[in-house]
Amino acid sequence: MSIAPHSLVSSRPARRRRGVAARGVTLIEMLIAIALIAIVSGMGFVGMSALGSARLKRSTTLVASSVKVAYSYANASSKTVRLVFDFDQQKIFLEQSGDRHFLEKGRTGGADAATELEKDAQAAAAALRDGPRAARAAFEPAKTMGFDLEGKELPPGVRFWQVETGHQDEAISEGRAYLYFFPGGLTENASVQLKMGGEGEGDESDFMSVVVTPLTGRATIGRGRIEMPTPRDETEASERNDEGS
Secondary structure, X not given: OOHHHHHHHHHHHHHHHHHHHHHHHHHHHHHHHHXXXXXXXXXXXXXXXXXXXXXXXXXXXXXXXXXXXXXXXXXXXXXXXXXXXXXXXOEEEEEEEOOOOOOOOOOOOOOOOOOHHHHHHHHHHHHHOOOOOOOOOOOEEOOOOOOOOOOEEOOOXXXXXXXXXXXXXXXXXXXXXXXXXXXXXXXOOEEXXXXXXXXXXXXXXXXXXXXXXXXXXXXXXXXOOOOOOOOOOHHHHOOOOOOOO
């Protein structure tokens, strides 16, 4: 009978040690699990960032190739051609006109209005202008060289930030923006800025730009928000002194 109490007393520390050991192993496992989650999350963030960057590059390539198509099609068809950058749909459309078109300052560049916003702008301009004027050129979709009525959509997560062209006094960041091409190899100075991510300003690394120069229609892709270069004279505008042309 004297042995039993001793056995009970001696067994309690053993159980306590086993409990402490079990709790220690569980804590270590939790730390390992947290570390693994952090590593996986970090890898996922890097992967998403790389995916977004790849989509942004693909978007600028899409814009640059569209410029090349429009420039070539204007020459081949002997028609005035324009690229439409639609901010609502985040798409690029190719349009053509058989009418004679005179490029003018203003949102549509002197063409007939295609949206209510453009109609309002033209009505406001007409109220300030006196005298008759020539009819505006009307444009319709051009189905050629990979373009159709559906246009070409930017990859997911990428959006137009703003578009500057020679006929606009200010950059366009809503509605539709236009870039015109003419038979004989003529176009406008332009800058198309694209952004990866939401509507906020973001970092400069979230932006890439496509800069278009006249006469040659050369589209140059660059990182960040690149503003449209303003030529100081016709020689500079023609790129004759541009070493990269």
